[in-house]
Amino acid sequence: MSKPSELIGWNDYSYSYGDREIRTINPSIQSGSTVLFESYEDMQLHEKGQYPGITYGTGGLSTQKSFEEAICKLENGHISRAFPSGINAIICTLMAFTQSGDEVLLTDNVYGPTARFCHKVLAKYNIKITHIDSNIGSEISQYINDNTKLIFLESPGSNTFEIQDIPAIVKIAKKAGIPTVIDNTWATPLFLKPLDLGIDVSIHSATKYICGYSDVLIGCVTVNKKYSEELDEYLHTVESYTNSHDCYLALRGLRTLQVRLSALQNSAFKIARWLETEDIVDCVIHPGLESHPQHNLWKRDYSGASGLFAFTFKEKYSDKKIALFINSLEMFGLGYSWGGFKSLVTARQYKRDGKWVHDGKHLIRLNIGLEDAKDLISDIKSSFSKL
Numbered sequence: 001m002s003k004p005s006e007l008i009g010w011n012d013y014s015y016s017y018g019d020r021e022i023r024t025i026n027p028s029i030q031s032g033s034t035v036l037f038e039s040y041e042d043m044q045l046h047e048k049g050q051y052p053g054i055t056y057g058t059g060g061l062s063t064q065k066s067f068e069e070a071i072c073k074l075e076n077g078h079i080s081r082a083f084p085s086g087i088n089a090i091i092c093t094l095m096a097f098t099q100s101g102d103e104v105l106l107t108d109n110v111y112g113p114t115a116r117f118c119h120k121v122l123a124k125y126n127i128k129i130t131h132i133d134s135n136i137g138s139e140i141s142q143y144i145n146d147n148t149k150l151i152f153l154e155s156p157g158s159n160t161f162e163i164q165d166i167p168a169i170v171k172i173a174k175k176a177g178i179p180t181v182i183d184n185t186w187a188t189p190l191f192l193k194p195l196d197l198g199i200d201v202s203i204h205s206a207t208k209y210i211c212g213y214s215d216v217l218i219g220c221v222t223v224n225k226k227y228s229e230e231l232d233e234y235l236h237t238v239e240s241y242t243n244s245h246d247c248y249l250a251l252r253g254l255r256t257l258q259v260r261l262s263a264l265q266n267s268a269f270k271i272a273r274w275l276e277t278e279d280i281v282d283c284v285i286h287p288g289l290e291s292h293p294q295h296n297l298w299k300r301d302y303s304g305a306s307g308l309f310a311f312t313f314k315e316k317y318s319d320k321k322i323a324l325f326i327n328s329l330e331m332f333g334l335g336y337s338w339g340g341f342k343s344l345v346t347a348r349q350y351k352r353d354g355k356w357v358h359d360g361k362h363l364i365r366l367n368i369g370l371e372d373a374k375d376l377i378s379d380i381k382s383s384f385s386k387l
């Protein structure tokens, strides 16, 4: 777990005005398309592909670089890059590391649009997508063949919360020379350090906990040395651009991530433990609870739990009854995304082709925010009475 001081004390930022230096504790928001060269000779170096600096806004200016460097440090990576959204970060990573004829292994629990992109776009370019179990470990060896060129994990899954055995997967992937990618959004760079466990690429929807206020869409990708050129070359080619203001907000969010997460973690644990004692509740799906099927993996690899988890009811209620429950919650906004200061709820029925104990049940997903846990509990309790 990173210490608060690691998130606060990176640098100060210095600018000059006349003959005075102006020092601030936040970077300035630098934006621009044209980046000026010092000289004709520098421009010539760029024409020959030998110029080491940034030559255009799409290369990322100082604000983008400040955010990327901060993330890279937290993730112990070689390079980090910002993207205009979490899903854009995922899509660019998938595109950067695959080509026609490849096979991608994708865990069953990935964020819906990740799977949709694979099936709708990668498949169009003759890339085979094979789904693997969401709690997979060393059994992944059964799926690997000559065409397997990428393993994409999401741990825990942000809807159904299964955890993969990362070290076991990494061991097999490394032997086969296959890069591993993880969507690390749930754990944040504070609660899981995937690159330290041998993962090659770690992705975040920084939209969630990193920004923390539900007012920005942004993503980031961190890569180890081995694969950084591949990602950078792809980015250089597609010139994906993340605006400076969003990078500034993401960097600002990072400063308070540890204190926000610690409060969210405590509240979420309180609410999850209380839900476990309620007669009406069947299962509380939270990796930090002893009852979670992969709790031991969480305990071994993660240093904390964020504020997103789910539960199911014992009884199979009609949609009408579920609507009564959801609509009577006063403190929970009904909406997608998570990781912000406000508590949110979603309710859906997930299917895992009959392989899953919660198949067909309404899964109530709670994004616990910064409100008082006691108030959230009494809101849920009074809405239970509608059932």
Ligand SMILES: Cc1ncc(COP(=O)(O)O)c(C=O)c1O
Pocket (backbone or CB within 6 Å): 085, 086, 087, 088, 111, 154, 158, 183, 185, 186, 204, 205, 206, 207, 208, 217, 218, 219, 337, 338
């Ligand atoms: C696990 C996970 N990854 C990626 C994303 C996509 O992030 P964004 O909303 O920033 O595109 C989401 C969004 O909900 C998510 O839950």
